[in-house]
Amino acid sequence: MAATIARRYITNTGAPAGSAGGGFIERIFISDLGAASPVTVNSNLSRVDGALIALNESGTAPQADARSIKASGTLTVVNTQNFADTETVTIDAKTYTFQTALTDVDGNVLIGANADASLANLVAAVTLGAGSGTTYAASTTLHPTVTAAPGAADTMTATAKTGGTAGDSIATTETSAQASWGGATLAGGKDSTAVAISYTSPGDDNKAATLELFGAL
Numbered sequence: 001m002a003a004t005i006a007r008r009y010i011t012n013t014g015a016p017a018g019s020a021g022g023g024f025i026e027r028i029f030i031s032d033l034g035a036a037s038p039v040t041v042n043s044n045l046s047r048v049d050g051a052l053i054a055l056n057e058s059g060t061a062p063q064a065d066a067r068s069i070k071a072s073g074t075l076t077v078v079n080t081q082n083f084a085d086t087e088t089v090t091i092d093a094k095t096y097t098f099q100t101a102l103t104d105v106d107g108n109v110l111i112g113a114n115a116d117a118s119l120a121n122l123v124a125a126v127t128l129g130a131g132s133g134t135t136y137a138a139s140t141t142l143h144p145t146v147t148a149a150p151g152a153a154d155t156m157t158a159t160a161k162t163g164g165t166a167g168d169s170i171a172t173t174e175t176s177a178q179a180s181w182g183g184a185t186l187a188g189g190k191d192s193t194a195v196a197i198s199y200t201s202p203g204d205d206n207k208a209a210t211l212e213l214f215g216a217l
Contacts, residue, residue, distance in 0.1 A: 068162075068163025068164045068189075068190055068191055068192040069163055069164075069188060069189055069190035070159050070160045070161070070162070070163045070164075070167055070188075070189060071159070071160045071164075071165070071167030071168045071170065071185075071186035071187055071188050071189030072157055072158060072159040072160070072167075072186055072187070072188055073157070073158050073170075073172045073181055073182055073183055073185070073186040073187060074151055074155050074156070074157050074158075074181070074182045075089065075119070075155065075156045075157075075158070075172070075174070075179055075180070075181050075182075076154060076155045076179060076180060076181075076182070077115035077118075077119065077154040077155070077176075077178050077179045078154075078178060078179070078180070079178070080114070080115065080154065081115065081178035081179075082111065082112075082114055082115050082118055082178065083098040083111050083115070083118050083176055083178065083179065084098070084111075084176070084177070084178070085098065085099060085100045085111065086098070086099070087174070087175050087176040087177075087179075088174060088175045088176075089122060089173075089174045089176070089179070090171070090172070090173045090174065091126070091143065091145075091146055091148075091158050091170065091171075091172055092143075092144070092145045092146065092170045092171060094107065094143055094144070095107055096108075096109050096122055096125055096126070097109065098110075098111050098118065098122075098176075099111060102134070102135075102136070102137065103137065104133070104137045104138055104139050105137055105139060106137060106139045106140050106141055107125065107137065107140055108136065108137040108140070109121050109122050109125045109135070109136045109137075110134070110135045110136065112135075115154040115178075115179075116150070116153065116154060119150060119154070119155070119156040120135075120150055121135040121136055122136075122148070122156060123148045123149060123150055123156055124136055125137075125140050126143045126146065126147065126148040126158070127142070127143070127147055127148055128140065128141075128142045144161075145160060145161055145162075145167075145170060146158045146159060146160055146161060146170060146186070147159055147161055158170075158172065158186065159186075160186055160189060163189065163190070163191075163192065164189050164190070164191045164192070165189045165190065165191050166189065167186050167189035168185055168186060168187055168188070168189045169185055169186075170185055170186045171184065171185050172184065172185060172186060
């Protein structure tokens with residue numbers, strides 16, 4: 001007996017972490033699976049960011065994850081050194097300038113007691129976190145294309161806000177004698193791709209499976 005496939009499209013209010021957030025879930029119900037025959041389902045979404053497979057039986061199905069990946073890069077301060085006055089870090093088109101005495105110019109960042117403290121101040125400046133007017137200039141605006149987070153000792157990770165290979169073109173530079181980026185640009189971005197999911201039933205006509213695909217119509 002051939003498998004019966006029904007589709008339903010609903011607004012996606014809970015996209016998987018890291019998904020590009022296309023806004024829709026394509027919920028696909030498969031029933032009458034037949035005698036251990038594979039069923040391949042192609043999504044009708046224009047872009048698929050992720051897939052979940054909920055089985056109502058003991059059969060097996062491969063996990064399919066086609067969501068986009070955000071490019072990232074790491075800034076490292078070496079040899080437990082620190083930034084010097086007027087040294088800069090530039091991410092995309094926005095420049096941050098380290099200062100021993102903070103002045104209120106967009107992108108100015110106070111040099112901390114050590115590298116970790118300085119990087120924490122830089123993260124706050126990129127994300128507009130706590131410390132506006134004290135650890136970074138009050139006039140600083142939110143970085144338009146990346147977010148940032150502290151990494152392991154004396155490191156900071158910048159991550160593109162949007163998933164995909166476009167993030168691999170975000171330039172990362174610095175003028176510091178003590179710090180360096182892992183590359184001239186962010187790296188590791190991946191575009192979302194369409195998926196085809198193949199499911200093989202254990203051979204019971206009354207069994208069914210449900211697929212949920214996250215993406216955009």
